[in-house]
Amino acid sequence: MGDAADAARSAGPPAVLTIPLLGEREVFALRRDASAAFRLLGLPEAETVRLTTVLSEVGRDLLGAPGLTARLGVEAADPPRVTVRLDWSGDLEPSGDILRAADRLLDQCDWTPGTRSVLVLGQPLARTSLSPAELAARAREELVGLSGISMSEELRNQNHHLLAALEQARAHQEELQRLNTELEETNQGVMALYSELSKELEETNSGVVALYAELDEKSRQLALVSEAKTRFWANVSHELRSPANAVIGLTRLLLAAGADPLSAEQRQQIALIAASGSTLLALVEELLDVAKAESGRLEPELVDTDLRSLLHQLRGTLGGTARPGVRLVVPDDSRPQPLVTDEVMLTRILRNVLSNSLKYTETGEVRLDVGTEDRRGRPWYVFTITDTGVGIPADQQERVFEEFYQVRGPHQRAVGGTGLGLPYARKLTELLGGRLSLSSAPGEGTRVVVELPAETRIPLPGPAAGDSDEGDGVPPLGSLVVIDDDPAFLVSVRPVLAAVARGVTEVVDSSQAMAAVRAQRPDAVLLDLSMPPPDGYQLLEHLARDRALAGIPVVVLTAGDHEGIDRSRLTHARAVLGKTHLTPGRLAGVLHRQPATGRGQEGGTQP
Structure with a gap:
């Protein structure tokens, strides 16, 4: 059984040569013939030197082992591999230093101890169309003519190969030195580029910091301007309110029942003065409300709103402002759905939108429709104002909600206005939790939709002291x-x-x-x-x-x-x-x- 196992292990790839290693002379012959065989098989020079050197050192290290034999063959693989198989009997083991060196220098170094120990050294060959057996046969034929080379000639060959290997190593060293120089130059360029980029980044960061500082300053200035504008509106409104109130009060005195009698023309003139004063006062209050809405200080006061009375008031105050040939249609709403909102704000919203429609409608009608909708369980009021006026171009429909902006055109010369009506109406609508939208086409009229939540009924406070006529009947x-x-x-x-x-x-x-x-x-x-x-x-x-x-x-x-x-x-x-x-x-x-x-x-x- 042992002989059969050893025979099985001794079988291997097609052999090029087999040499029993009995002494130094055989080791020398192994080195010479193996070196020639490696070159014949196409192994590169550097790998030939490495494999030959390791083989020579291993052969000398194992000299004296019973039955020490070296067998060089070509193993079938992809790519094919040249191997040298050394096997011997006994307990002798190869040096650990030699095994470590062989493992480092060669592609294959396998040692299998046993009754008959085996050490296999190998390197891959270049791919070829020849089979391993054909490669081995050709190498054997070439080696026949080399068997008579003397030791001195072999030494000269080895020296020649060694010098070639040294020259190749020197060339490799010079190439490495050149690559190191290029790498150093590249590193210097990278460092210079990094330094430049770092400097640019630092400058950019400084610019960004400066920009943020400038933006903060601009924001502060804008806040100051906004605050100054709000104070201006408040002060101006006070200065304008006082004379407007005086005008309204004086006209009331003149029109009172107990005042001196007036002619019909005088009464009409004073009534016009009173109406102009009331219009001026309403405009002043709108200006102030716009400023308060922008600063977030305008808050709605929710009350039970009598929509029927509100619509009746709008019909009465705006009916006389319509042009001849223009009909104002305001419904007499009596729906049971309660409306809890800021009555003053709602009146101003509808009055501003209706007034705007009446201004720019020359023929036809201006109509207000009132409807209710249920949205996710909450009642909403929808006020729709439509007119047959001049209409607004599509590119101007958002701009009309900018303060003081008016659409230019021949129609503008015939009417007055400040450009505050629609912006003011939208701001008030948003304060009441709703939305105001507009759609229009030139020559076809305009449609404005005001959507407001009906709100939930809330406990209403009693009238503030001084807001009611609780003093009627008290002694002076x-x-x-x-x-x-x-x-x-x-x-x-x-x-x-x-x-x-x-x-x-x-x-x-x-x-x-x-x-x-x-x-x-x-x-x-x-x-x-x-x-x-x-x-x-x-x-x-x-x-x-x-x-x-x-x-x-x-x-x-x-x-x-x-x-x-x-x-x-x-x-x-x-x-x-x-x-x-x-x-x-x-x-x-x-x-x-x-x-x-x-x-x-x-x-x-x-x-």
Whole structure:
């Protein structure tokens, strides 16, 4: 069995030569013949030197092992492989250093110990169309003529091959040196490029930081401009409200039942003055509301809205503005669906859209339709305004919602306007949680749809103190001092004051106000806030500090925006009332009720 196993292991690829290694002479012959065979088989010179050197060292290391034999053959593989198989008997093992060197230098180094140990060394050959047997046969034929080479000739051959190997190694070293030089130059270029890119990136980052700083500064400036614009609108609205209120008040006096008789023409002229004053006041309030909406300070006040009354009011106020040949159609809505919204805002939305349609409709009609829809369980109102007017080009339909923008054309010269109506209507619609959309075509008219949630019914607060006519029927005061630097307002408010007090003292110069109050010791003081120094805030502080005057009730009157009032400085005021809708009942209701709680907020919402 052992002989059969050894015989099986000794079988291998087609042999080129077989040499028993008995001594140094045989090792020399193995090196010589193997080197020649490797070259004949096409093994590259460098690999020939490596394989021959390892084979020579292994042969010398194993000399003395019983039956040591070297067999060189060609193994069938892809690509084919030249192998040298050394086998021997006994316990002798090859040196570990030689095995490690062979494993490092050669493609194959396999050692199998046993009764007959085997060491196989191999290197791959180039691909060829010849079979391993044909390669082995050709190499054997070539080796026949080399068997007579002397040792000196073999040494010369080995030296020649060694010199060739050294030359090849030197060439490889020079190539490596050249590649290292190129790599170093490439690295230097990369470092230079990296440095340049880093510098550019640093400059870019600096530019970005500077740009952000500039953007922050621009944002700050825009915020300041926006704040200044809001303050401007508030101040201008106050300055415009006062004379507008005075005009409206004076026309009311002239048109009152007890006033001097007027001719029909005079009454018509005064009515036109009153209408113009009311239009001016409405425009001022719209300007202020636009500024408040942009700054986020305009908040809707939800109330039960009588839609039928609202539509009737629109029909009455706008019907007379339609051109001859244009019909305004506003329904007499009586649907049961409740509407809880800001009634003032809704009125202004519909009035602005209808007014805009009436302006640009020369023939035909302007129609308002009202409908309701259920959207995800919530009721919505849909107000649709259609007209047969000039229409708006498609590229202008979004621009009409820009403040102060008006579509240019011959129709524009025939009508007035500020370009605030539609932007204002859209802002108010959005504040009420709805949306306003527009579709139009030149020559075909315009369709505007206002969609608003009907809202859920909410607990409504009772009327604010001073907002109702709770003072009707109460006895008048004995005396009253009113301090205001606007003579026109003082004239227009005299009938209101005469209804709540038997004696009224008017003070136009605020510097004389304290002296007048000390002299009169009135039952109440009416005080305007916006006056030359000392203004209303300062006078209120003087009255609060004067023990003799601190008990006199003070009511603040203002034509300005209530949100612009500094309520922290009004702790001594009983109430704040707006000049626009001041009535005897409201004023008397404030003056005759219990003193304020010190917050100066009763009646603080403008009627």
